[in-house]
Amino acid sequence: MSEKITITIDGKTIETMAGHKILWAAMDSGIYIPHLCSARDNHSPSASCRLCFVEIEGYARPVTSCTEGAAEGMVISTRSQRVDRLVRTGFEMIISNHRIECRSCPRNRSCSLQQIAKERGLKLKPARLEKLNRNLPVDDSAQKVAHDPNKCVLCGLCVRACKEKGAGILGFSHRGFDRVITTFLGAPLGESGCDGCAACASACPVGSMTAKQ
Amino acid sequence: MILTEEEIREAAEKTREITAGCDTARGSLIPVLQKIQDRLGYVPAPAMEEAARHFGIPAVDVYGIVTFYNQFRLTPPGRHRVKVCMGTACHMKGGNIIMESWERVLKIKVGETTPDREFSLERVACVGCCTMAPVLVKDETVIGKMTPTKVDGMLFSHQLANKKEGVPQ
Structure with missing residues (x-):
């Protein structure tokens, strides 16, 4: 698995390791591919954000680059009509229930959604979809972190960070539109054994989990 | 829903009985939860915690599964x-x-x-x-x-x- 190979992304020749995920091979060589849910050290990515699509020559349809390992001689393009359409729809669906208050958001200018919108020329307002505001209460009970579920994109990075570096108290609950990041029985963070490591806040790509000053 | 001392004890005991003859593979979690619901009529918090301990996973993961599937109840059925x-x-x-x-x-x-x-x-x-x-x-x-x-x-x-x-x- 660790032999050196050469692949081509958007006409640029890149040396990488066989099996290395295309998303990270591209990111490492300065080619940006939108992504929210994947982490570099995650070997079984959930591919749930549906934003990191790429076209690979010889493949029938676009694939998620966070799950596709590189192979010798692959010719990849990060943009095509089909890719752009998938990414645009995926992004609009995520943004349609994301509370937009960039100006007062602590992650303004360091937000992955803003970056994706900028890179791909997408709008932070869903043009074709109705805006769905869940109006969930902001959990301000913990000492070190605050959780605003209205800004959550359900990428699961905080759940993973909490299990690996923190107390392991975060998880998903409920289903569909009601899905949220929560603690056991939905207890407030401050009463759930949160040790204040703020690993969730550094993992959060948007302004949902934020470290308190 | 506030549970009585008796119900909390019963839930933990019955869960221990159910998990006693069960392996700790993650795939056995849902059958265990189904058995708990069969015996108690619902899956209370102490049962989820007990099951989490048996499988060596965080309690929030069990909570996630119980809230995901419609077949599980979190509160005891009414009369x-x-x-x-x-x-x-x-x-x-x-x-x-x-x-x-x-x-x-x-x-x-x-x-x-x-x-x-x-x-x-x-x-x-x-x-x-x-x-x-x-x-x-x-x-x-x-x-x-x-x-x-x-x-x-x-x-x-x-x-x-x-x-x-x-x-x-």
Whole structure:
């Protein structure tokens, strides 16, 4: 698995390791591919954000680059009509229930959604979809972190960070539109054994989990 | 829902009995939760914690599974179970209005039980008599062509019957 190979992304020749995920091979060589849910050290990515699509020559349809390992001689393009359409729809669906208050958001200018919108020329307002505001209460009970579920994109990075570096108290609950990041029985963070490591806040790509000053 | 000491002890004990003869593979978690629900009628917090301990996973993961699947209950079933049909026909005929009426009169949300444990409210997906939509099943009785007024009437006659029998309110 660790032999050196050469692949081509958007006409640029890149040396990488066989099996290395295309998303990270591209990111490492300065080619940006939108992504929210994947982490570099995650070997079984959930591919749930549906934003990191790429076209690979010889493949029938676009694939998620966070799950596709590189192979010798692959010719990849990060943009095509089909890719752009998938990414645009995926992004609009995520943004349609994301509370937009960039100006007062602590992650303004360091937000992955803003970056994706900028890179791909997408709008932070869903043009074709109705805006769905869940109006969930902001959990301000913990000492070190605050959780605003209205800004959550359900990428699961905080759940993973909490299990690996923190107390392991975060998880998903409920289903569909009601899905949220929560603690056991939905207890407030401050009463759930949160040790204040703020690993969730550094993992959060948007302004949902934020470290308190 | 506040559980009694007795219920907490029973839940933990029964869960230990169920997990005792079970491996710790993650795939056995859902069958274990189903057995807990069979025995207790619901999956209470102490049972989830006990199951999490057995499988060596965080309790929040068990909570995630219990809230994901409709088959699991988090609260004990009431003495009377009200099931509101939310199937396609009933949905078109305003099943959600019937559900909202029950939520309003019982002051609980779907999936919950009233604090006196008299009623629990559930949603079901089609009971097979769509011509009578919107349909409701109270315990074993099917009641068709429901209206919010009928909901008020059902609750009132129930309270009246309880009063006659001398059941404290």
